[in-house]
Amino acid sequence: MQNWQEKKRSSFRWKWALLFVILVVASAGAFRMYSLRGQANLPKAGQAASAPRAAAQAAAGGVKVLVLNYHKIDNTHHSLAVTPADFESQIKYLSDHGYNSISPDELYEGLAGTRELPENPVLITFDDGYKDNYTNAFPILKKYGFKATIFAITSFLGKYPHYFTWDQAREMEKYDISIQSHTVDHKSMTDLTDEQLREELVDSKKKAEEELGHSVDYVAYPTGTYNLHIAEMAKEAGYKAAFTIKYGNVDESSNIYALERVPVFHTVNTNRDFLERLKYIPIFAKFGWSKS
Ligand SMILES: [Zn+2]
Numbered sequence: 168m169q170n171w172q173e174k175k176r177s178s179f180r181w182k183w184a185l186l187f188v189i190l191v192v193a194s195a196g197a198f199r200m201y202s203l204r205g206q207a208n209l210p211k212a213g214q215a216a217s218a219p220r221a222a223a224q225a226a227a228g229g230v231k232v233l234v235l236n237y238h239k240i241d242n243t244h245h246s247l248a249v250t251p252a253d254f255e256s257q258i259k260y261l262s263d264h265g266y267n268s269i270s271p272d273e274l275y276e277g278l279a280g281t282r283e284l285p286e287n288p289v290l291i292t293f294d295d296g297y298k299d300n301y302t303n304a305f306p307i308l309k310k311y312g313f314k315a316t317i318f319a320i321t322s323f324l325g326k327y328p329h330y331f332t333w334d335q336a337r338e339m340e341k342y343d344i345s346i347q348s349h350t351v352d353h354k355s356m357t358d359l360t361d362e363q364l365r366e367e368l369v370d371s372k373k374k375a376e377e378e379l380g381h382s383v384d385y386v387a388y389p390t391g392t393y394n395l396h397i398a399e400m401a402k403e404a405g406y407k408a409a410f411t412i413k414y415g416n417v418d419e420s421s422n423i424y425a426l427e428r429v430p431v432f433h434t435v436n437t438n439r440d441f442l443e444r445l446k447y448i449p450i451f452a453k454f455g456w457s458k459s
Contacts, residue, residue: 230277232269232417233445234290234410236428239297240304246432251303253437258311260442261289268314270345271385275407278419290417291315292410292428294349294387296324301331301339309342318349318387318410321371324378333378340379347385348372348406357392364397368404385410398424 238247267285276282296319323330350367375383384407391412401409415427434440
């Protein structure tokens with residue numbers, strides 16, 4: 168039987184053992200995240216087109232774009248929801264601090280060097296196509312004159328009440344809200360056969376193009392899961408670029424079929440954490456963690 172001191176020592180050892188395990192798991196995760204970036208045998212964003220890079224931007228140290236990733240904008244306690252009030256203060260912050268919202272085409276052309284991007288470019292993205300994007304986020308974006316991009320699950324629009332309709336999609340597009348693909352029905356892509364993958368990528372593109380009357384060139388991988396084979400298939404399906412949930416800024420060393428984003432969701436202090444997320448990104452570069 169253990170005496171009090173032995174019990175205390177044993178619980179002390181357990182705490183250290185647990186801390187050690189957590190550290191090992193966390194560093195393995197971080198290593199995997201950075202080594203995955205290196206493996207991608209896909210064109211770098213800066214090589215996406217052959218035209219010469221805008222001289223001014225090259226002189227200023229290259230293109231760097233903040234890509235924010237939202238899901239729901241409502242007052243529920245859904246883990247991916249941001250309240251409309253918090254969303255408005257975030258957009259106001261970006262507006263007050265000289266951020267300029269851009270479209271996915273502008274991002275693509277900026278990375279390819281065929282267009283000069285505005286100062287502090289930000290691409291605001293939403294995944295899934297929730298109805299609240301139309302009812303809650305759209306009026307705020309309109310009020311501040313901000314562009315945004317919604318990656319919609321094409322078979323859910325007009326079918327499920329929690330998703331906006333194609334009519335609403337067309338209305339938003341008139342105000343610089345670009346609707347792009349988030350596949351046909353949001354299956355985790357790493358579980359699919361090649362035939363199913365092709366259907367998810369090609370059929371969603373076709374459906375959105377028919378409904379919207381323009382070419383749909385960008386896709387966000389559902390749940391962020393992807394691998395290099397899936398990235399190659401996105402390219403084959405005719406997309407110009409694809410978005411993940413890898414944390415970071417997009418720049419010329421990014422893989423054009425695995426672009427980084429910064430997720431935004433509610434926390435105990437959503438707006439403080441939003442600002443920290445904006446500020447933390449340069450730290451990645453400061454410590455010399457390279458993407459290539
Ligand atoms: Zn999604």
